[in-house]
Amino acid sequence: MTETLARLAVPSAVLGEGPCWDGATGALYWVDIPAGRVHRLDGDGAHRSWEAGQTVGAVVLRASGGLVLAAADGFLALDPGTGAVSPLVALGLAAGVRMNDGACDQAGRFYAGTMAEDEAPGRGALYRLDPDHSVSTVIPGATVSNGIGWSPDGGRMYYIDSPTRRVDVMDYDPATGAVAARRPFAVIDAGDAVPDGLAVDAEGGVWVALWDGGAVLRFGPDGRLRQALELPTPRVTSCAFGGPDMETLYITTAAGPGNSGGELFCAPAGVPGLPGHPYQG
Numbered sequence: 032m033t034e035t036l037a038r039l040a041v042p043s044a045v046l047g048e049g050p051c052w053d054g055a056t057g058a059l060y061w062v063d064i065p066a067g068r069v070h071r072l073d074g075d076g077a078h079r080s081w082e083a084g085q086t087v088g089a090v091v092l093r094a095s096g097g098l099v100l101a102a103a104d105g106f107l108a109l110d111p112g113t114g115a116v117s118p119l120v121a122l123g124l125a126a127g128v129r130m131n132d133g134a135c136d137q138a139g140r141f142y143a144g145t146m147a148e149d150e151a152p153g154r155g156a157l158y159r160l161d162p163d164h165s166v167s168t169v170i171p172g173a174t175v176s177n178g179i180g181w182s183p184d185g186g187r188m189y190y191i192d193s194p195t196r197r198v199d200v201m202d203y204d205p206a207t208g209a210v211a212a213r214r215p216f217a218v219i220d221a222g223d224a225v226p227d228g229l230a231v232d233a234e235g236g237v238w239v240a241l242w243d244g245g246a247v248l249r250f251g252p253d254g255r256l257r258q259a260l261e262l263p264t265p266r267v268t269s270c271a272f273g274g275p276d277m278e279t280l281y282i283t284t285a286a287g288p289g290n291s292g293g294e295l296f297c298a299p300a301g302v303p304g305l306p307g308h309p310y311q312g
């Protein structure tokens with residue numbers, strides 16, 4: 032598959048993350064975390080970006096219009112039409128802790144996690160922002176809260192706390208958002224690589240970006256490794272499905288040693304991905 036990997040003509044990021052497909056407009060959003068910037072690539076190749084005014088870990092669509100960001104210390108609304116950024120819900124995080132990866136479930140609850148900038152163990156958490164703007168802690172004591180996704184039937188939630196070098200799975204109740212029985216789904220045993228972001232396809236395959244692993248791995252619903260997509264740069268941060276048939280995998284990367292990295296790539300996945308969900312609040 033490597034020969035079909037393409038680099039997209041957009042500015043390189045310092046720490047590209049959080050790809051998010053907008054099927055209604057055929058556009059891809061992603062973020063550059065330390066730059067505090069939200070990027071969009073339209074189907075015609077046009078690129079735009081917006082300044083969040085603080086670090087931004089993830090971007091999702093908002094059902095009522097615009098975008099919601101998991102930013103430095105809470106949730107922000109961004110209007111791409113005007114560039115206006117406004118507070119949505121503050122989290123009151125401790126100094127040195129910032130928001131990181133996030134995604135919405137099928138009911139439009141926005142899950143986003145945190146991490147200490149110095150990656151001090153246990154200072155992060157996974158939070159859930161409900162459509163009524165209430166926030167609850169789903170997983171306390173995380174270190175680098177990262178990839179989040181759901182099985183096609185919505186009954187399982189996948190979760191990555193990167194230093195564990197595992198992808199975990201939990202039972203998930205789509206009606207209530209309740210999680211239970213967190214357990215290992217897949218273990219990453221590949222040198223210095225740690226799992227970062229993830230995406231789930233329509234067959235239940237789980238695609239996992241490997242930071243310092245230079246690849247995206249696809250695990251079957253049984254947790255067995257099925258496929259590896261190699262990237263020409265080591266710090267692969269996240270991936271998301273998009274394109275007219277949802278069979279394109281978009282992959283974000285971060286700058287690393289040797290002045291490489293930070294590019295946005297795409298590749299045919301050979302299987303359609305599950306669409307993302309907008310925040311319903």
Ligand code: CA
Pocket residue numbers: 048131132177178227228268269
């Ligand atoms: Ca990440």
